[in-house]
Amino acid sequence: xxxxxxxxxxxxxxxxxxxxxxxxxxxxxxxxxxxxxxxxxxxxxxxxxxxxxxxxxxxxxxxxxxxxxxxxxxxxxxxxxxxxxxxxxxxxxxxxxxxxxxxxxxxxxxxxx
Amino acid sequence: xxxxxxxxxxxxxxxxxxxxxxxxxxxxxxxxxxxxxxxxxxxxxxxxxxxxxxxxxxxxxxxxxxxxxxxxxxxxxxxxxxxxxxxxxxxxxxxxxxxxxxxxxxxxxxx
Numbered sequence: 001x002x003x004x005x006x007x008x009x010x011x012x013x014x015x016x017x018x019x020x021x022x023x024x025x026x027x028x029x030x031x032x033x034x035x036x037x038x039x040x041x042x043x044x045x046x047x048x049x050x051x052x053x054x055x056x057x058x059x060x061x062x063x064x065x066x067x068x069x070x071x072x073x074x075x076x077x078x079x080x081x082x083x084x085x086x087x088x089x090x091x092x093x094x095x096x097x098x099x100x101x102x103x104x105x106x107x108x109x110x111x112x113x
Numbered sequence: 114x115x116x117x118x119x120x121x122x123x124x125x126x127x128x129x130x131x132x133x134x135x136x137x138x139x140x141x142x143x144x145x146x147x148x149x150x151x152x153x154x155x156x157x158x159x160x161x162x163x164x165x166x167x168x169x170x171x172x173x174x175x176x177x178x179x180x181x182x183x184x185x186x187x188x189x190x191x192x193x194x195x196x197x198x199x200x201x202x203x204x205x206x207x208x209x210x211x212x213x214x215x216x217x218x219x220x221x222x223x224x
Binding site: 004009034036041042043044045046049090092094100101102103104105106 | 117146148153154155156157158161171203205212213214215216217218
């Protein structure tokens with residue numbers, strides 16, 4: 001069965017520090033992969049996505065993610081975190097043979113001055 | 114373009130009442146989805162639709178119904194509200210195997 005695991009429920013980083021949010025998936029083939037961000041009281045906004053090609057993908061707001069097939073991972077990174085990055089982050093996978101999407105449980109990011 | 118709109122933004126229901134959550138999109142997407150989001154649980158798919166007149170169950174469909182008479186609208190119906198349906202509901206749309214775009218959500222409290 002398809003599943004998405006985000007092992008870190010909550011992460012706290014200092015402003016200006018680097019960030020890595022982990023995402024592991026279970027899927028029978030190579031899925032489509034997404035990272036979304038959700039600010040309090042808001043809907044989800046797409047940060048980046050991987051469909052095919054280069055396994056390092058760039059997104060908005062200075063985020064990037066790397067697809068590692070051997071590790072079934074799609075970790076999100078940012079070299080220098082800004083206070084405005086504080087939010088909830090969701091990893092998701094989409095099936096290539098249909099149109100269903102599966103979300104992780106999210107990682108809450110706190111940024112301290 | 115408004116993208117994906119949801120109404121109402123917030124609603125309180127009594128147990129046993131019914132209501133319809135509205136979702137509309139102007140992106141001309143065939144695919145539409147309803148999710149619920151509970152704290153610490155991520156998003157769970159309730160129902161989805163691949164086009165007008167076609168709907169299918171997701172992971173947690175019990176207690177809900179949907180219809181899709183037009184490409185633009187995808188309402189979610191709660192017939193007999195229960196406290197377990199207290200949640201935040203998100204509607205989303207997408208093209209075929211493409212990025213999903215989310216509405217702002219509807220917060221529902223069932224007392």
